[in-house]
Amino acid sequence: MADFRILKAADSALVIEFGSTIDRKISDRVLALAETLEHAKLPGVTEVIATFRSLSINYDSLVTTGNELEQAVHAFINQSTRASGGKRIWEIPVCYEPEFAPDIEEIAKAAxxxxxEVVSLHAGTQYHVYMIGFVPGFPYMGDVPEKLRFPRRSDPRTRVPPGSVAIATSMTAVYPYESPGGWHLIGTSPVRFFDAASARGALLAPGDAVKFNPVAPAEFERIKLAVQRNDYVPDSSEIAT
Structure with missing residues (x-):
């Protein structure tokens, strides 16, 4: 019996589901299939969108059909179990001082x-980018250490400042823009996580890895000014496969 299922979404999309949990092995399968389909350049496929546990394939129904794409998925799905390359590990500066982290003392008390110790746990973990969503460039990253796993806030904020580093359940993220949000804010990064004027758009991509580096307020301000001058890109290197 197949350990995935294919669902039709309206008349121009398929959804391939690999499970019902947030899991690195499932994420590897989602990203591997996404990479395979993107490289295959199947006629009619307009977009491939990866999520935690599923993949959406949008297509032009005047060019191809759902049945044809289902056959392609069955042919490709076991070719690899993880993405083959091109993913990066990023070093992201974060200031965890209380004036940059309005919820960190509350989290420390609850934990x-x-x-x-909260800073050491959060910054001492390498995170996996599961997906980009909510707003452009918003990275859903896991997995947060067990001691820092708390439900979302009971009183969501109507305005979360851009660059806010946040945690909720097993996830951590950085808000690219000012927006509403119900996650706990434990730091701020001066890095720009989405730039509509750049070819890349979102800084991070599904399958990338992230390490947060604590910086003092003075260093935060120095990097922030460099970002504003378009004179700063976080350090990164390709992940070995």
């Missing part, structure tokens, strides 16, 4: 940790 029965010091603020320094």
């Amino acid at each position: 029965k940790l010091s603020v320094e």
Whole structure:
């Protein structure tokens, strides 16, 4: 029995589901199939969108059919179990000082940790980018250490500042824009996570990895000014496969 299922979405999209949980092995399969389909350049396919546990294939129904794409999916789905390359590990500066992290003291108290221990746990973890969503460039990253896993806030904010580094359940993220949000804010990054004028658009991509580097307020301001001058890109390197 297949460990995935294919669902029709309206008359011009298919959804391939691999499971019902947030899991790295499932994410690897989603991203591997996304990469395979993008490289295959199947006629009529207009967009391939990866999520935590599924893949959406949008297509032009005047060029191809759902049945034809289903056959292609069955042919490609077991060719690889993880994306083959092109993914990067990023070093992202973050200031965790209380004036940059309005919820960090509350989180420390709830976790029965010091603020320094919260920073050490959060910054000491390498995160996997599962998907981009909510707003352009918003990275859903896991997996947050167990001691820092808390439900979303009971009182969501109507305005979360851009660059806010946040946690909720097993996820961490950075808000690219000012927007509403119900996650706990434990730091701020000066990095630009989405630039409509750039060819890349979103800084991060599904399958990338992220390490957060604590910086002092003075260093935060220095990097922020460099970002405003378009004179700063976070350090990154290709992930070995």
